[in-house]
Amino acid sequence: MARMHRDAEDPDERKRPRGQKAYWAKVDQIAGHFSEIMKVLGLPLDHPHLKETPDRVGRMYLEIFRGLEEKSAPVFTTFPNEEKYSNMVIVKDIGFFSVCAHHMIPFFGKAHVAYIPDQRIVGLSKIPRVVDFYARRPQLQERLTEQIIDLLVEKLAPQGAIVVMEARHLCMEMRGVEKPGAYTTTSAIRGCFEDQVVRKEFLDLLMKDSKDR
Numbered sequence: 563m564a565r566m567h568r569d570a571e572d573p574d575e576r577k578r579p580r581g582q583k584a585y586w587a588k589v590d591q592i593a594g595h596f597s598e599i600m601k602v603l604g605l606p607l608d609h610p611h612l613k614e615t616p617d618r619v620g621r622m623y624l625e626i627f628r629g630l631e632e633k634s635a636p637v638f639t640t641f642p643n644e645e646k647y648s649n650m651v652i653v654k655d656i657g658f659f660s661v662c663a664h665h666m667i668p669f670f671g672k673a674h675v676a677y678i679p680d681q682r683i684v685g686l687s688k689i690p691r692v693v694d695f696y697a698r699r700p701q702l703q704e705r706l707t708e709q710i711i712d713l714l715v716e717k718l719a720p721q722g723a724i725v726v727m728e729a730r731h732l733c734m735e736m737r738g739v740e741k742p743g744a745y746t747t748t749s750a751i752r753g754c755f756e757d758q759v760v761r762k763e764f765l766d767l768l769m770k771d772s773k774d775r
């Protein structure tokens with residue numbers, strides 16, 4: 563394999579901790595393929611700034627696509643709703659970064675998540691972690707939105723839930739239609755949020771908060 567000779571002289575090799583064989587095997591595999599792409603593009607692989615790039619890309623892919631590993635799924639502990647809280651719980655402006663599955667370049671923006679509890683509630687810090695977990699894989703914004711709400715519904719069985727995501731897609735801005743700054747909005751609705759009155763309350767709270775800032 564072409565990679566083996568490169569690894570032998572790779573200064574990072576010495577820093578590689580033991581006991582992560584599977585991880586480094588994946589890094590090497592991605593790096594091997596990525597250096598082929600660089601060759602096709604005519605990039606000098608021995609240039610000081612490019613020499614380590616295939617390895618960096620390998621490590622970066624495993625980082626930004628961490629959500630492909632089921633073991634990195636966040637623990638989603640729920641609690642009994644002892645206070646019988648039945649108002650809307652909103653977590654807004656959850657920043658996220660994902661990668662478009664069609665073009666493998668980023669899309670990023672904000673997620674707004676709300677639910678109305680029934681028997682179970684969840685610690686609010688868990689919701690951004692769920693967004694992050696599903697965002698860290700090649701995605702479609704529509705699918706990402708659905709995966710987040712499906713998990714909430716599965717774990718909480720709420721009276722209702724809503725997820726709204728606003729994102730900029732670099733595949734639409736740097737290439738293709740080249741529309742810098744355009745936002746794509748997706749939403750997913752379950753249960754009582756189908757009701758227009760409930761949905762309006764959510765949107766009003768969202769708007770009000772962004773005006774206050």
Ligand SMILES: [Zn+2]
Nearest residue numbers: 662664665733
């Ligand atoms: Zn795309």
